[in-house]
Amino acid sequence: MDTGLKGRTAVVPGASTGLGLAVARALAAEGANVVLGGRRGDLVRAEAEKLPSAVGVEVDLTDHGAAAALIGAAEGRFGPVDVLVLNGGGPPPGRAEDFTPEQLTVAIELLVHPHQRLVAATLPGMRERGFGRIVAVGSSGVQQPIDGLVASNAARAALAGYLKTLAAEVAADGVTVNMVLPGRIDTDRVGVLDRANAERSGISVDEARARSEASIPAGRYGTPEEFAAVVTFLASAGAGYVTGEQVRCDGGMVRAH
Template sequence: MELGLAGRTALVCASTSGLGLATARALVAEGVTVVVTSRSADRAKEVAATLPNAVGIGVDLVADGGAEQLYTAATDLVGNIDVLVLNGPGPAPGTATETTSAGIDEAIRTLVTPQQQLVQRVLPAMRETGWGRILSIGSTSVVAPIPNLALSNLGRAALAGYLKTLATEVASAGITVNSLLPGRIATPRARKVDEATAERMGVPISEVESSSAGQIPAARYGEPEEFGSAAAFLCSARASYITGTTVRCDGGMVPTL
């Protein structure tokens, strides 16, 4: 299927590794000019150099003024942004009973505020052209909160609620807004988590991976390329009637409708 993305521009946050990089790769394969981002300018430019039609920008998105700085730098390089992919790490683990007001503020500052600021910057041009795609790389915690990740659960659910509300407001302008929720995907981050679990339990990492895969109906971890393909489709012209949704890419792992 030809996705109708050739000639478009995309800003993909946190896209030098993992799911962000997989999404960037899928988009450039469709002829999209992609802005690769990282806190490290050198790393962003290094990764961008490996992709056709890509440029790299180093910005700390959660720093004061980070969203404005990123938007300005991106549009200076590629012009108006047609596709915005929101992505980034979450707060530290912790239980709900341990949650503090400072922790909640940090979760919002990390997972909601800069994302909302970027959205507000890209919307005017999307409205003017009558076309736009906003996609959040979220977490299955949006539909099934994950134990010991109280702050991440809170922040990601808040962002999802904001984006769902936004979707109803901009749909008639040709702008779609969706969230793509990964399950267990074979990324470097997932590998580090499994390594830490294996070390804590005193077992081989293969045992941890086998146990995790056994909880997934597909009986395996997803590949980053599979996630990237799903992301590219939701950003495409072919997904023009899909908006306000949370789509799981989890091999059937989450036991909810």
């Protein structure tokens, strides 16, 4: 399948490790020019050097001017942005009964505002050129809230509502907006959650992981590469009639339709 990504410019924040890095690598393998963003500048620059046409940019997207700076760096190096991946770290675990308005504000500032600013910096050009792909890295918690992750569940659901609304508004302009919902993908972030679950349940981390794997019909955690392949398809030219969707990549973990 020709993805049509050769020569396109893609921006991937949160790309120093985990899902963001896997997505950056997958897009680069399809011939895209890739801009890797991340707070650990040394890591994103080192990873960018391993790719055929890429640059790493040190950026903290919680800073109000960071989104414009990241997109400006991409345009200065490769030209207009065709593919925007919305990705970033999640808030710490917590229970709903302990959740405060202040914590919700922090979660929104982490998971919603930066992505809105990135969209604002790229969407006008995409609409003018008649092509654009916006793909958000979400969470299975958008469709089936995850125990102990109230901040993530709430803020990612807000982002999902914003993106679903946006998708309908820009579809006629050749811009698609989708969300990919990872389940238990084998990343450092999931390792942190496994350790938190183990501590909360008074069991070993290995036992916590085994219990988690047993709840997944596929019987295992997914790989970052499997997740990145889904994102890459949604970023491709062939996915032009897929928009406003929440695509699960979770081995069947979420049982809802």
